[in-house]
Amino acid sequence: MKYPKMILFDYGHTLLYESDWNPVRGNEELLKYVTRNPNHCTLDEVRKAAELIFEKQIECVRKLGYEISGQVGNKVLYEYLGMEFSLTPLEMEIIFWNGASMGAIMPDADTMLDFLNQHGIRSAVISNLLWSGAALTERLSRLLPNNQFEFVMTSSDYFMRKPNRILFDIAVRKASVAPGEIWYCGDNPQADVEAASQVGVFPIWYDNDTEKDYKDRSKERIPQCEHLHIHAWNEMINLLEKLKHESSV
Template sequence: MEVLQLLCKEESIMKLPEMIIFDYGGTLLYEPGFDSMAMERVACEHLTANPLGLTAEQIHEHAQRMFAKVAEHRKAGAEMHQHHFMALVYESLGLEFDIPYSELEELEWNAASSGAVMPHADGMLDYLNSVGIRTAVVSNIGWSQEALTRRLDRLLPRNRFEFVIASSSYGVRKPDRLLFDIALHKAGLSAEKVWYCGDTPAADLIGAHSAGIFPVHYTGDAPGGTYRPPQWYEQTDIDFPYLAIDDWRKLPLRLEELRGPTE
């Protein structure tokens, strides 16, 4: 079904943005075949102390139990940094490694999934670069800001993101407007000059709107339509204006309409 519509009463509310900020997962990139077990297998390759003689499978079971505990805090709006989570999991088992968590984190993430680009996200970013619309990223993610930045740079090498904000660096998650306020300060822009694009209404649309930023709901899917369940979009009722778009090739078309004729 084609989706490119403004869901509001007054179309005049849409103004050409000076910057568009993006969510990460399911918006710009996704993680096909994510395998959390692979994380512990690669971690075991760097063990220097394992006093309980645990296997990768046993470590993984413990990590899953710890993640379930942390998930309750995440639901309440808190974010745990991946390095802290690794310390919680591994040090509670007496495990030690020959590399720091900052290196082990990236090995684990890439082992779980090397990541992939959402359809046409790279071309859409090329367009924004070509017309001088600034870009950045704000993501709900436990992985470190540094690891996220490297992943974005690896998979979207032509990006010109001015900054990348990971919730793990601040301890709070979208829809908390603090993350959006931080982004506005980093950009040096007022909210009405910025759009925010994300795939999760409860976090992305509500969070952006709370900070006065115009929200864009991206409803496109990964190849094969396997990335997110149908009920993903049934979680939240939205009663404010936003743009819904299902294909990144359509965003430039909408922006060109706002730009108007050029000489």
């Protein structure tokens, strides 16, 4: 295991999590900006249409390993309802997302990022996410204002989802660092850990119990590759300090 020049991170349940998630509340916030609603759609009608578009249609594509942009999803949803807004597509993403959940920091993620910054370890993000990299960047900047992420990649901007290795290949090329000098941290044993390993990046399995959805994780299995398994960010900080010390003696 080499001291890294750069560490890449997953987003959800790695850096931040969606506390008290409520999509109805997100739609309620969006409706404050409606400029046209000829069919007089109610919040409940928006909810039902959102379930049709996002949970039944878009989810079918996601299960195949591909992604449809949330901005496209919103376009389909609100044209289906005949509604218009006084917002840009990006503003619609952010207002909905913040309304559904303002987000929260995973324990000590801010402390860990401060450590990386202080020790000159570069950082970036790769996330399976319906929302755009621009929307995620806004959220990361709001909740982790000291971050120095060089780039933020979301699957919605690249039409494919982890564990597709193309996302990791792109990240390595954007980093301009040899894969063996990069670590990748994520909470999913397959989409994060095994996926990073296939391109030569060293994977860290961040397995923390904060707001953990065990139903979604019922099909996960122990990663079938070399990796480091941690439960808290201070474990990685301690390891980095140890590797740094060993390299200096």
